[in-house]
Amino acid sequence: MNRTPSGLRSHSQKPAGTLVPGLVALLASLAAAQAQDRVKPYAVVREAIPLSLTGKPGDPARGRAIVANRQVGLCLLCHSASIIPEEQFQGDLAPDLAGAGSRWKIGELRLRIVDAGRFNANTIMPAYYKTGGLTRVGSSFAGKPILSAEQIEDVVAYLATLREVKK
Amino acid sequence: MTAARRIFHILHAASLPACAAAICILSLAAAPLRAGDIPLNQRQSGYDTMGRDTRAMQDDDTANPATLWLLDGEALWSKKEGAAGKACADCHTDAATSMKGVAARYPAFNTKQNKPLDIEGRINNCRTEHQQAQPLPFENKDLLALTAYVARQSRGMAIAPPPENMQPVVDQGRAIFEKRQGQLNLSCAQCHDDNWGRKLAGSAIPQGHPNGYPLYRLEWQSVGSLQRRLRNCLIGMRAEGYALGSPEYVALEAFLMWRARGMKMESPAVRP
Numbered sequence: 001m002n003r004t005p006s007g008l009r010s011h012s013q014k015p016a017g018t019l020v021p022g023l024v025a026l027l028a029s030l031a032a033a034q035a036q037d038r039v040k041p042y043a044v045v046r047e048a049i050p051l052s053l054t055g056k057p058g059d060p061a062r063g064r065a066i067v068a069n070r071q072v073g074l075c076l077l078c079h080s081a082s083i084i085p086e087e088q089f090q091g092d093l094a095p096d097l098a099g100a101g102s103r104w105k106i107g108e109l110r111l112r113i114v115d116a117g118r119f120n121a122n123t124i125m126p127a128y129y130k131t132g133g134l135t136r137v138g139s140s141f142a143g144k145p146i147l148s149a150e151q152i153e154d155v156v157a158y159l160a161t162l163r164e165v166k167k
Numbered sequence: 168m169t170a171a172r173r174i175f176h177i178l179h180a181a182s183l184p185a186c187a188a189a190i191c192i193l194s195l196a197a198a199p200l201r202a203g204d205i206p207l208n209q210r211q212s213g214y215d216t217m218g219r220d221t222r223a224m225q226d227d228d229t230a231n232p233a234t235l236w237l238l239d240g241e242a243l244w245s246k247k248e249g250a251a252g253k254a255c256a257d258c259h260t261d262a263a264t265s266m267k268g269v270a271a272r273y274p275a276f277n278t279k280q281n282k283p284l285d286i287e288g289r290i291n292n293c294r295t296e297h298q299q300a301q302p303l304p305f306e307n308k309d310l311l312a313l314t315a316y317v318a319r320q321s322r323g324m325a326i327a328p329p330p331e332n333m334q335p336v337v338d339q340g341r342a343i344f345e346k347r348q349g350q351l352n353l354s355c356a357q358c359h360d361d362n363w364g365r366k367l368a369g370s371a372i373p374q375g376h377p378n379g380y381p382l383y384r385l386e387w388q389s390v391g392s393l394q395r396r397l398r399n400c401l402i403g404m405r406a407e408g409y410a411l412g413s414p415e416y417v418a419l420e421a422f423l424m425w426r427a428r429g430m431k432m433e434s435p436a437v438r439p
Contacts, residue, residue, distance in 0.1 A: 070368060074351075077368045089369025093362055117352075124362070126351045134352055136407045141350040 039131050039145050042114065048107030049114060053129070053149035063158025066151055067097065073155065074146070078124065083162060093124060102164035110156050113147075128152060203345075203360045204426070205374060212430060213373045213438050216364075221385070225437040233315060233383040233435035236308075236390045240316025243309055249300025255313070258297065262320055270318035271432050272327040274336070274421045283336045283417050286314050287392060305411035311390050315381045318434035326378060328428040333421055340422025343415055349406025355419075370439075377423040379436025390435060393420055 042049050052058070066073040068084050076084070078093040100109065111118065116125035128146040137143075147155065200206070214222060224230045228237075245256045259265040274285040277292065284292060290313050291302035303310035329337050344355040358367065359375035366372070380393040387395075394416045398408040409415040 090366070091368055092366040124353060124357050126353070134348075134350065135346065136348045137350045138402070138405045138407050141405045144350070146350060 038143065038148070039129055040149060042129075044111060044118075045107070047111065047119075048105065049110040050107040052153055053110070053114075054153050056153065058150070058153030058155070058157035060154070060158040060161050062151075063154035063156070066147070066155050067158060072147075072151075074126075075155075097159065098162055099164035101160040101162040104159075106156060106160050109159050110152065113152055113155060203356055205360060205363070207429070210376070210427070210430060211374060212376055212378055212433065214379070214433060214436065216371055216373060217439055221437055221439055225433065231383065231435070231437055233381075233390050233437065236312045236315045236381070236383075237319055237435060239308070239312035240314075240319075243313050244316060249294060249298035251297060251299040253298050255293065258293075262316065266317045266320035268321050268324050268327070270321040270434060271324045272329075274333070274417050274424070276330075276332045276336070282414065283333060283421060285393075285417050285420050286317055287394075288412065288417065290314065290317070306392060306395055311381050311392065314392065315390060315435040318381065318432070321432040322434060324432050325429050326424055326427050326432060329421060329425050336418050336421045337425045338422075340418035340420070340425075343419050344422055349401065349404035351404050351406075353404045355400065375423070376427040376430060377420060378427050378430050379433040379438065381434065382436040382438055384438050386439065393423070 040053065042053055043051065064084070067075045067081065068087050070076055070087075070089075075081070075097065076087055076090045078091040079095065079097050080090040080092055081087070081097040083098045084090075104112065112125075114129040115127040116123050117127055126146060129149065129152055131143050131145055214225065224232075228234050241262075243255070244262055245254050247254045247257075255262070270286055273289065274283045275289075276282075277284045277289070280292065287305065287310055290310065294300040294302055347354045347357075355375065358372050363372050363374045377393050380396070381390050383390050384396070392411075394411050397416055397419055398411070401408045
């Protein structure tokens with residue numbers, strides 16, 4: 001398929017050599033190896049990931065910063081979070097994060113962040129710890145999960161602190 | 168009288184506009200609404216949901232910054248270009264007549280090139296074939312100016328349903344629209360069909376209609392093409408953009424025009 005816009009000319013007129021497919025295959029296998037490094041296996045038990053992805057508990061303060069950051073956690077693009085009032089421009093596509101720690105146990109929160117599609121294949125919630133089964137991932141994101149295992153543990157630790165206030 | 172019999176009668180009336188109307192009815196029938204499609208009577212232009220100030224900017228040509236591009240486009244229309252030394256006006260004379268309604272029915276299938284062309288592609292096709300000039304790259308100021316000028320001639324007109332020969336392109340565009348893409352694994356449809364009106368990062372998600380392009384976007388501080396806007400969304404989905412001018416974007420444009428059929432053209436519009 002010709003992807004060159006009609007108005008732009010290719011800088012090089014050289015035909016693609018036989019080296020290119022080999023190189024592409026090599027890069028692809030490197031990327032795959034990297035992706036494997038970046039997403040470690042985890043066990044799902046009764047709709048939850050009971051064990052920490054890092055083997056250690058996360059840090060709730062760091063987790064809050066990740067949730068509040070629209071370039072890192074991306075959470076507030078869709079979710080509202082009345083417990084983070086200093087961040088304006090929150091979404092209303094998904095439930096308020098307040099009280100999330102009362103609604104779900106830690107292992108359930110973890111699986112919901114790691115791969116929400118397990119509960120509803122059509123969800124708009126992206127899988128935060130998954131690199132396979134995706135299409136046309138932008139080159140700077142290829143082979144990388146949205147958050148690292150450490151970041152996910154921080155977010156899980158933060159969300160677990162969000163208890164429903166009893167009225 | 169059944170619908171088929173009615174169409175038969177219309178065809179036998181044999182007047183050209185009636186035939187065109189019948190073909191419109193047929194192509195609408197060929198592409199029925201699907202479950203996730205926005206009901207026709209619920210469709211709204213981005214204009215309907217934007218703020219009063221932005222609307223006022225679009226309503227008044229002297230306040231609409233895109234007017235500067237329009238004036239450039241008007242001048243370029245009569246400027247001789249390329250080895251052939253021809254201007255657009257040499258063949259198409261007065262754009263107000265010859266270009267009226269053209270942008271409301273593009274992208275269209277170009278039988279000579281055997282592919283669909285959007286307005287930008289058609290202008291470049293004229294440049295290379297008739298003016299013997301270099302095609303202009305996407306988002307080039309002159310190409311935006313000419314596109315805005317051509318699209319201006321359809322302002323207020325209803326978007327025409329794509330003809331039968333565009334149906335495969337419309338279908339291809341729908342497939343791309345509904346395909347989940349990028350690291351965030353989202354499709355266009357998940358936001359613009361399923362969740363329009365709800366808030367993403369504090370702003371209401373628009374239905375995503377193409378009826379104002381090319382348009383002045385406050386965020387860009389410039390006029391930009393529909394393809395540029397589509398690429399913006401793909402970047403937001405952390406997906407690999409298609410090359411500007413690629414068949415995928417033209418197919419998406421064709422699907423969006425089908426989706427917005429009957430809506431009024433506003434080009435060049437203003438959007439936040």
